[in-house]
Amino acid sequence: MFNKKRLALFGYGKTTQAIAQKFGGECSFFDDKTKEPFKDSQKNTIYPSSYFQTENFDIEVATPSLYPNNPLVQKANNLFSEYDFFLSPQSPIIAENEKLPLTIWISGTNGKTTTTQMLTHLLKKYGAQSGGNIGTPLAKLNKKAPIWVLETSSFTLHHTKYASPNIYLLLPITPDHLDWHGSSKNYIADKLKPLTTMQEGELALIPKGLPLPKTDAWVVEYEESSDIEKFFNIDASKIKFKGAFLLDSILALAITKVLFETIDYDLMNSFELDAHRQEEIRDSKGRLWVNDSKATNIDAALQAIRIYSDKRVHLILGGDDKGVDLEPLFKEIVNYDVNIYAIGSNSNKIVNLSTKYSIPVQKANTLENALNLIEMVHTVDTVALLAPAASSLDQFNSYAQRGNLFKEFVRAV
Numbered sequence: 001m002f003n004k005k006r007l008a009l010f011g012y013g014k015t016t017q018a019i020a021q022k023f024g025g026e027c028s029f030f031d032d033k034t035k036e037p038f039k040d041s042q043k044n045t046i047y048p049s050s051y052f053q054t055e056n057f058d059i060e061v062a063t064p065s066l067y068p069n070n071p072l073v074q075k076a077n078n079l080f081s082e083y084d085f086f087l088s089p090q091s092p093i094i095a096e097n098e099k100l101p102l103t104i105w106i107s108g109t110n111g112k113t114t115t116t117q118m119l120t121h122l123l124k125k126y127g128a129q130s131g132g133n134i135g136t137p138l139a140k141l142n143k144k145a146p147i148w149v150l151e152t153s154s155f156t157l158h159h160t161k162y163a164s165p166n167i168y169l170l171l172p173i174t175p176d177h178l179d180w181h182g183s184s185k186n187y188i189a190d191k192l193k194p195l196t197t198m199q200e201g202e203l204a205l206i207p208k209g210l211p212l213p214k215t216d217a218w219v220v221e222y223e224e225s226s227d228i229e230k231f232f233n234i235d236a237s238k239i240k241f242k243g244a245f246l247l248d249s250i251l252a253l254a255i256t257k258v259l260f261e262t263i264d265y266d267l268m269n270s271f272e273l274d275a276h277r278q279e280e281i282r283d284s285k286g287r288l289w290v291n292d293s294k295a296t297n298i299d300a301a302l303q304a305i306r307i308y309s310d311k312r313v314h315l316i317l318g319g320d321d322k323g324v325d326l327e328p329l330f331k332e333i334v335n336y337d338v339n340i341y342a343i344g345s346n347s348n349k350i351v352n353l354s355t356k357y358s359i360p361v362q363k364a365n366t367l368e369n370a371l372n373l374i375e376m377v378h379t380v381d382t383v384a385l386l387a388p389a390a391s392s393l394d395q396f397n398s399y400a401q402r403g404n405l406f407k408e409f410v411r412a413v
Helices: 014-022 071-075 082-087 112-126 154-159 184-196 225-232 244-260 265-269 298-307 327-333 347-356 367-375 399-412
Strands: 007-010 028-031 045-048 059-062 102-107 128-132 147-151 167-170 203-207 218-222 279-282 288-291 312-317 338-343 361-365 382-386
Touching: 007 014, 014 059, 014 082, 059 071, 059 082, 082 154, 102 112, 112 128, 112 147, 112 244, 112 265, 154 184, 167 184, 167 244, 184 203, 203 244, 218 225, 225 244, 244 265, 244 298, 279 399, 288 399, 298 312, 298 327, 312 367, 327 347, 338 347, 338 367, 347 361, 361 367, 367 382, 367 399, 382 399
Parallel strands: 007 028, 007 059, 028 045, 102 147, 102 167, 128 147, 167 203, 203 218, 288 382, 312 338, 312 382, 338 361
Antiparallel strands: 279 288
């Protein structure tokens, strides 16, 4: 029988706090940032990590972002991920023969949020709920909902040992979070990990060319969105989205085809994208400015650049790239008509790579400087694009703040 007194929650974060709230509080947290024990409003006790003693607990649940080499992870005796805790028969809170929701896990380097939102939009009439990395912890989802659509991070996948999806949708991946995973090989292995536990008849949509582990799942590999179109008989000409969002929408439609033998183009086209994802804005002079502040890595930036490859692009690049090798980005954009404006903590790296590939570049350092430089040369025939291929946290509170400042400037022009 489950005893919350024997449950240790690692990290005082959104996921673990939701778990404690589900069980009425009075739970034990161990947190790296906590210096002295304290109690919160739910009568939970938050201890410094050094207070954790394995023998006092039967099970530990970690916040997803906890590094694999964290001492808490290393000391844990029976570590569960959030997914293990709510979706595996091994969990102490899952009754024998309890019926669990059908789960669709969506992962990838870019596009997993949008694809999760799109698929939930399509499946809402069937009672689907979405959660995971998209913002709603599993503890707050309705266990009686027939379908859970879960945006799933590589961190969660790494920590998950027991839970397994009924459908796994993996979007294209490029090296990311290498400081966390340690290497590209480890990152890719974590992204493919669900295949190792999936059963016969369960579907996995996987980008072609990855080193697939042994699996019993029905694996459909794809290279381009056209591969999914042909396999599932989807007519892309009926979909309003373009670029990376076209692939997201086609993958979402493929899942509805598999589950319910339906493809609803009108419903798909009624979906509205989040802010800061390829937002097109015209200024008072009719010039096009594109806010893709959420393009925080190479692949996302390239997806945006490709959309405007027939025009001269004034491209704002830079921020905290977390040590990722940016050269693949420059190897492709050298083929386009691009002027680069380097901002953020990696601006010197961007200038050096631009020079190496003979791409016009100006070191602007800040977003405001970049926008002012672009405003002087931008025309109705060019595109001003914020697709930084880097995190915003070196100069901003979030990618949203960065995107909002971009939009405020354009509206004031």
